Amino acid sequence: MHVPIDLLIEARWIIPVEPADVVLEDHAVAVNDGRIVAILQQGEANTRFFPRQRKRLAHHILIPGLVNLHTHAAMTLLRGLADDLPLMEWLQIHIWPAEEKHVSEQFVYDGTLIACAEMLRGGITCFNDMYFYPKAIAGAALASGMRAAIGLITLDLTTPYAADADDYLAKGLAARDALRDEPLLSFCLAPHAPYTVSDQAFTRVLTLAEQCDLPIHLHLHETLQEIEDSVQRFGIRPIERLHQLGLLGPGLIGAHGIHLNMDEIALLAQHSCSIAHCPSSNLKLASGIAPTATLVKQGVNMGLGTDGAASNNRLDLFQELRLAALLAKGYNGQADAVGAHQALRMATLGGAQALGLNDAIGSIKIGKAADLCAVNINDIGLTPCYDPASLLVYSAGREYVTDVWVAGQLRVANGHLLETNEIELINLAALWQNQIRPLNV
Structure with missing residues (x-):
């Protein structure tokens, strides 16, 4: 007897991420009520299930929806505003004054709406945001049908x-x-950074995190100047300051984590902290290169983030996947420092674990939400395919994403957004551009 289900997705390859280093060939994912109910051979799936909808992906790799562990989505409206500048000059002279003048609830809603469209089209189904007006961020995410922390x-x-x-x-x-x-x-509780938050405020954040069972997401060891300023002001480096305040723990998500010594990496590992690795932003702002392979080897949970579009300038986790793997190899002089499967784990299950959502998302596993991304590899630039995981990380890009599901609901079909009018969003961005930097005509 065939069991009725909402959706059956048949794919040429499936990389479930969990268990690790596995690639399934000619398998199917059965989805009902937004959750994965089975992962099995296509032949068995067709004898077992009666789907109300069926999606055949004959030339695709199916992966979990990507998790963007660190971004400022509304800053999409500041994309390219002040490029090619060091971080603190970029922030203090250009970005913060622009925010002071223009940021409002409407700015945040519109900017986040545009960011959600870009992220969904690139296979990102969940993002961890840090910005003003959280209700506006949430409203834009919900309007897009996207998962957000x-x-x-x-x-x-x-x-x-x-x-x-x-x-x-x-x-x-x-x-x-x-x-x-x-x-x-x-x-998440999101104290911006050790250089903008006092000890008193950090103590209050910690109390609330414990009371409400919320992660703590902050910028951490992004620049050498940040560390030097901390030593001058507090007599200790930022991570040691957080340690003394009691903030290090499984719920701590440190964005960037570039300038770390071995004692600090050991401390992060000991306390089961997570790092949101943002390779493109780190390179563009000349902040440095994170010791990714050492962090992974020492047991620190790693996720990937894009940072905001003002400092990247793409909300593109496929780009971060490739860079994370390549930079680790070059930084360590080891070709196997971070492999394709490890990089993909960072972009999916690593981010989910950092957010405390790994029981719900981050891998293709029975019982989890059907947050899924299909990548079409039937393209001259993606042939031949000897190893689907390597092809995905080193060759594919977000332009090959065709279909995206969030909790079993199709949000992108054949490369097109279903919840959003892209032309309207482009026009909306142009209106904000004219306000933020009027055109000289």
Whole structure:
């Protein structure tokens, strides 16, 4: 007797990520009520299930939806505003003044909506955000049908969004309370960075993280200047400061993690912390190259992030996949430093684990949500295929993504967004461009 299900996806290859280093050939994924109910040979699937919808992917690799572990989605509206500058000059002279003048709830909603469209088309089904107006971020993600971890940002700086750390936290927690029942949303406490958050504010963040069982997401050891300033101001490096404050733990997500010594890497591993590796942003801002292979070898959980479009300038995890693997090889002088399967794990299960969502997403596994990405490799630039995982990481790009599902719902079909009018979004971006930097005509 055939069992009725919502969807059956038949793929030439499936890389489930869990278990590790596995590639399944001519298998199918059965989906019902948004969850994966079986992974089996196509012949067996056709005798066992009666799907209401069937998707045949004869020339595709099916992978878990990608998880963007660190981004500032609304900054899509600042893409290319002040390129080719060092981080602190970029921030203090250009980005922060532009934000002071233009950032509003509407800015955040529109910028995040555009970012969601870019990310979904590139196979990203979940993003971990850090920005102002969390309700606007959540609204754009939900309107796009995308999964999001909403960062409740905290700073000791006054902005148009909030006056001080207490005000940031109060507004963030109110947003969480209003949205906590949305199944596609989760939340993080997001103290911006050790150089913008006081000890007192960090202590309050830690208390709330423990009370609410929320991860803590912050920028960490991104530049040498950040570390030198910390030593001058506090007498210790930022990670040691966080350690003394009690913030290191399984819920800590450090974005960038470039300038780390062996003692700091051991400390991160000991406390089961995660690093959001952002290779393109690190290179573009000349911040440095993270010791990825050493972090992995020492047992630190690694995810991949794009950072914001203002500092990358692409919300493209396929680019980060390739760079993460290649930079690790070059940095260590070892061709096997980070392999294709390890890089893919960073972009999927590693990010999910950092967010505490690894029971729900990050791999193609029975019981998990059907967050899936199909990549068409029937292209002259992707032939021949000896190893699907290597082809995916070293040859494929986001332009080969054809279909994307979030919780079993199709969001991208044949390369086209189903929830969003792309022309309207392009026009919306142009309107904001004219406001932020009026055209000289």
